[in-house]
Amino acid sequence: MRAVVLDILIRLANLLIVLLGIATIIFSLPYLAPGGPERALIGWPYTAERAAALRVHYGFDRPLYEQYGLWWRNWLDGEWGRSKFTGRPVLREVSLTLPLTLKLLAEAVVLAVLIGTFLALVAIYPWHRPYGGRGQGMAVVAAGFPDFYFGILMKFFFVWHLEWFPIGGFAFFSERPWLAYRQLLLPALSVGILYGIIIGPRVAARLSAAREIFEDGFDGFLDAGHLREVRLWHVGGKALGHSLVVLFQHGALLLGSIMLAEKIFTIPGFGDFGIEAFVRRDYPKIQAFLLIMVGGYAVIRALANGIEAVRERRLKRDPAQFLSDAPAKSPAGLGALCMQDSFFLGVVLVAVIATTALFASYIAPYLPDEVHMKDRLQPPTTQYWMGSDLLGRDMLSRIIFGARYSLMVAGAGATGALVLGFLLGGVPRFAHGLGMALMSPIVGILEAFPALIVGLLMMTLLGQGYVQEIAALTAALTPSTAAVFLRGYVAARSRSLIPVGLIAAVWLQAFGLAIIVEATLNFLDIGLLPLMPSWGGDLKANLPYLHVNPAIVLFPGMAVVISAMGFNLMAEAVRKHLVWRQLG
Incomplete structure (x- = not known):
């Protein structure tokens, strides 16, 4: 019973640390915005009088620690600011x-x-x-x-x-x-x-x-x-x-x-x-949204982990693990991995998409921006295999060229997340207890931010473009990869601290998730620039004409599904193979 009470107190302390870290990150957002906190928090038009009033309200003329304390006091008093665009109180x-x-x-x-x-x-x-x-x-x-x-x-x-x-x-x-x-x-x-x-x-x-x-x-x-x-x-x-x-x-x-x-x-x-x-x-609304959404998720996650620990009577074990569900035992050689149906199918899907993207200039029947106004909103025909959009552009060509941008951005983002995740979660494992004790609270704070919300936040701070989107995907996927390296059980049972199979599985899963997040950001018109062909962007642009020509919406979405599914299948196969090796 004493161990149960002690574990509950430890979890409550960790939750408080996480919530404090979340609040600190949210407080710092306007200071990271282009133009500084004044232009981030004040609405349009920007005038000297409004800027002066804003400095007094937020205490920009005071030291930073006093601004932080004032920010907390305003939030506890219900002074959450006003929207930059509507002018209404955010609360x-x-x-x-x-x-x-x-x-x-x-x-x-x-x-x-x-x-x-x-x-x-x-x-x-x-x-x-x-x-x-x-x-x-x-x-x-x-x-x-x-x-x-x-x-x-x-x-x-x-x-x-x-x-x-x-x-x-x-x-x-x-x-x-x-x-x-x-x-x-x-x-x-x-x-x-x-x-x-x-x-x-x-x-x-x-x-x-x-x-x-x-x-x-x-x-x-x-x-x-x-x-x-x-x-x-x-x-x-x-x-x-x-x-x-x-x-x-x-x-x-x-x-x-x-x-x-x-x-x-x-x-x-x-x-x-x-x-x-x-x-x-709209940074006042962004701060309110993040504080409620991320803070609420952190509380729910801590509660779920605590309930799981009590149910399993293993209070010192974090149950939310990437490699926790061990499959049935099977041959563990490399040949067994290649012969798995899921791995083989994933390789085929990814190879087809990657080859199509690499040779897009030779495979696509038209250029992605080639306009044929007389053939607008054509259903699939022998000339336009996947139909044409409102401007008469061939959807097959746009999907093929879109694969080049989508896979490049997603791959770069997943690779960046793998490197940063290894630095945050893998390197501390070599320091054993001390390194893991220092990094666990930091990773826990970052892990409380959902990947999509981090991607939206980074694109808000950085602006649109493929380089900015790569940075956004890297930041969005880093917490989950760091958590895997820091807490993976298979790594703990392996002869080496970080098995190569674990790195491969993490990268493949991050790649699949990056494809989905990248398509989502473009669907929300906050990712790549509008002129760049992308699966999510084309899907959003053609959505109003779904009832007229469903093909121009369904096919870009299927490209996202097939690509993400291919990487997920390979990640699942590598995960099983890694567990089999540990059991063998």
């Missing part, structure tokens, strides 16, 4: 948008937990046999789907094709509760289905590894029909608990998905509030 806008997002988040969490529990129970059936990794392929495919693209597909099929949901408009719960619920149901489904598929195999692996369904003479239950339902409820209850914990450990990605769902389905919630703030560089 007022937050109070109007946050409740709607919480309702959407609650619906998405319930659906994801139910779907994940159902898939986990199906995956481990028959329950008297060990779990063989069933369903992991579906999880890899779901992880390769950009959230915004899956939302577009859901909206196209259920709203425009089947007409089961209203096309536009928005109703409030206080006025028309049933219509408001229907309008939130489809966005919640688009998020819940993806994350239910992702967490299902992980929940099944945890149930099987813990042997929670094989205890106390389970074979007798199989023969006793009247007890089988009791056992099913017992297993289902444990699966529900695991599903909730695993989902909260994916909270960083979940929050980004909620933001994009609000954007796709035009919901005026807190996620849309944040995206608008980043696009407009």
Whole structure:
């Protein structure tokens, strides 16, 4: 009992350190903005009188530590500043948008937990046999789907094709509760289905590894029909608990998905509030958004890790690990890795995309910006295999040339994140306890910022362009790679501190995530410059014409899915191979 209390106190202390670090980073954002804090926080027009009033309000004429204390006091007093563009108090806008997002988040969490529990129970059936990794392929495919693209597909099929949901408009719960619920149901489904598929195999692996369904003479239950339902409820209850914990450990990605769902389905919630703030560089709103979103996620993550530690009775172990779910034992040689179906398929997909991008000038039938106004919005034909956009540009050519930019930016960002992640998480492992103790709080603070939010923040600070986007992807993916190097269990059981297989798996997974984040930034018009062909940018530009010519939206999205899926398949295969080597 004393160990439990001590561990809780340690976790609370770590949470306070993380929250303090998050607040400090958020406070420093206006000082990192172009033009300094005055131009970052004041609205348009910029006048000497408004600048003088702003200096007094934020204490810019005082020492930095006094400004920090004043910033904290203003926030605790509810003085969150005013929007640069609307002029309204930021706290007022937050109070109007946050409740709607919480309702959407609650619906998405319930659906994801139910779907994940159902898939986990199906995956481990028959329950008297060990779990063989069933369903992991579906999880890899779901992880390769950009959230915004899956939302577009859901909206196209259920709203425009089947007409089961209203096309536009928005109703409030206080006025028309049933219509408001229907309008939130489809966005919640688009998020819940993806994350239910992702967490299902992980929940099944945890149930099987813990042997929670094989205890106390389970074979007798199989023969006793009247007890089988009791056992099913017992297993289902444990699966529900695991599903909730695993989902909260994916909270960083979940929050980004909620933001994009609000954007796709035009919901005026807190996620849309944040995206608008980043696009407009409205720093008072950005600070409010980050403080609530990142701080809330840090609390939820700490709570989920604590619950998981109590459930497993291993209070000193952080359960959120990259390589924690060990697959069934299998041959561990390099040839076995190459012969895995998932690795082979991933290599083929990536090789096809990379070769197409490398020889784009020879493969593409047209130049990406070649305009044919007489052939606007053409469906797929022998001349335009994937249709043409509003300007008559060939979509196949734009997708091929877009692969060159997208893969180059994503690859450079993933490589930069690998290097920085190794410096932050891998190098301290060589110092053993001291290095890990010093870097764990720093990595924990950085890890609290979701990758999409970091990407949006970096593009807001740096501006648009491919170099800026590479820097944004590097910053967005560094915390997760550093956490893997710092806490990976397989590395701890290996003969070397950082196995080569771990580095390869981290880089491949970072590459797959970088493709999705890069496409998302371009879809939000904050990534590459508009003239550069990119998958996400073309998808956003053609989205208004989805009902006229679906091909010009579906094909760019499929390019993102296939590329990300290829790298995810290889990362999953390398991860399994690495675990097999440790078990062998």
